[in-house]
Amino acid sequence: MTGSNVAGTARNSDEVRVDALVVGAGFGGLYMIHRLREAGFSVQGIDRAGDVGGTWYWNRYPGARCDIPSLMYCYSWSEELQREWRWSEKYATQPEILAYAEFVADRFDLRRSYQFDTVVTAATFDEASGDWRVETDRGQIFRARWLVMATGCLSVPRGADLPGSDRFRGLSLVTGEWPHEPVDFKGKRVAVIGTGSSAIQSIPLIAKDAEKVLVFQRTPNFSLPALNCPLTDEEVQMFREAFPAYRQALLSGDPGIELPPADWEPTDDELQQLVQLLWNGGGLVSTVQIPNLTRSERINDAASDFVRGKIREIVKDPVLADKLTPRGFPIATKRACVDTDYYETYNRDNVDLIDLNETPIIEITETGVKTSAGVHEADIIVYALGFDAMTGALTRIDIRGRGGERLRDRWKAGPGTYLGMAINGFPNMFTVTGPGSPSVLMNVITAAEHHVDFIFEALSRARAEGVMLIEARPDAQDDWVAHCNAEAEKTLFPRAASWYMGANVPGKPRVFLPYVGEGYKKRIDREAAEGYPGFVRENAVTDEPASLEQVAKAS
Ligand code: NAP
DSSP, X not given: OOOOOSSOEEEETTEEEEEEEEEOOSHHHHHHHHHHHHTTOOEEEEOSXXXXXXXXXXXXXXXXXXXXXXXXXXXXXXXXXXXXXXXXXXXXXXXXXXXXXXXXXXXXXXXXXXXXSOOEEEEEEETTXXXXXXXXXXXXXXXXXXXXXXXXXXXXXOOSOSTTGGGOOSEEEEGGGOOSSOOOOBTOEEEEEOOSHHHHHHHHHHHHHBSEEEEEESSOOOEEEOOOOBOOHHHHHHHHHHHHHHHHHHHHTOOSSOOOOTTOOOOHHHHHHHHTHHHHTOTTHHHHTSTTTTTOHHHHHHHXXXXXXXXXXXXXXXXXXXXXXXXXXXXXXXXXXXXXXXXXXXXXXXXXXXXXXXXXEEEEOSSEEEETTEEEEOSEEEEOOOBOTTTXXXXXXXXXXXXXXXXXXXXXXXOOOBTTTBOTTSTTEEETTOTTSSGXXXXXXXXXXXXXXXXXXXXXXHHHHTOOEEEEOHHHHHHHHHHXXXXXXXXXXXXXXXXXXXXXXTTOOOOOOSOOSSOHHHHHHHHHHTTOTTEEEESSOOSSOOOHHHHHHHO
């Protein structure tokens, strides 16, 4: 350890050595930097963005908001932050969430540990030293004992990548890489391709300004009303008072509500009352309030039918309503969208829908979107095609572990991790909200906090005990992967062609990416309390992967 928390000491002219290198300046990375630096580790943060904020730095499209309440969509580790920051609306807008990330960075002076506008291109585990050698697109080389990939679950957007996209002479926009300057839609014909959360949030606002909006839909999604509103002082105060108990519940992994048993079945009347929550409660939280929604076909069918009925009620044109009605996958098995006036927007004269199942896109032309029915002229094309979720940010870096093995090769048939945080064969590297952890299925900021706390504790103990090398045991990882898959199989999630399943990226293996079982926080707490039985921890660096005999000895 260098013992200094000033980023980097030069070892030779072109290498900077730190204890820990953290990739990402989103909520996971910022907190990781803070914790490590406070404890005296020397740290270096790197992000390809120009500033902090992670996904909220990039997703500046109109209407971008969080889909769980702002009072919860924030850090829980600092009471000061809770006191000093006041959210203005039930669901904060992207500018407000970004301002919060900037406020945190200022409050804890985090920017001084970051290098922005920098892409990590490669990371190689050096078996002789046990360090990671990290390269950037600026030609720099960092050496770090510990490498923390806080690269985010939804940080690699699919761009303007349809056939012919580069030929379009109008303005091409990607929701996940939206320009910083305001876009003027007034008097413009706008084509929006995609109908996931990003499109569903932006379409109502674009439609208010544009002359014409044409939505190109491949799969209709279930969307629930946000019921957004300003937060009153009383609500903010109530939450501040409840904060210590809330934080305690988060720390113990307690869901905060009593969950019925997995085989619980409501009566028909109970079920009808229950599904009303989707509309009366609004937001994603309402899906969590319906027990076994993603486990029981009967409960899910009732909820799906209820929302389908609402779409028919709202959209006046029955043909359009029918096209907008999701079928063929259970509600919430693709992430439900949360909107303000999405379905209502289709009652406007300037909004229309192209059903790509009837007339598929052939190509993008110089003047618009060509489907099998002809060219739809447009001045602006908005690509809302989603992300290479959960694995994309890791596999696009040339990460090489023991024996030069590439992570992207290892994960060819699907990602394998131990607890979503470590990978056998890639010692001393940790992933924040990695595949195989609840991440996107819970409040992702809280999920990141849990991981950062775990990783911080593991590194602090390693430092205290002279441990130089930490590596997930192969058998522990295999068991965890099997457990993740078994838990997913108990649910309805595998029935949808969703980004949770990797289905939205051509060629990506179909594996359920997050962990959907219960008791995850308790599981990782136990791992730490029992001295990391699923990891091999070495006081000297070995250039051999942990053999099963070593593993048996270590345990
Ligand atoms: P998404 O949910 O993956 O939606 C992508 C859309 O593009 C889908 O409708 C997809 O259709 C369509 N698409 C993809 N390739 C296409 C092609 N070649 N031709 C035509 N259509 C194509 O992506 P997203 O909307 O960016 O949202 C991703 C996730 O980000 C969300 O689920 C959510 O977790 C997060 N997010 C959250 C919020 C929020 O409310 N806080 C807002 C935005 C995003 P298919 O369904 O047929 O593949």
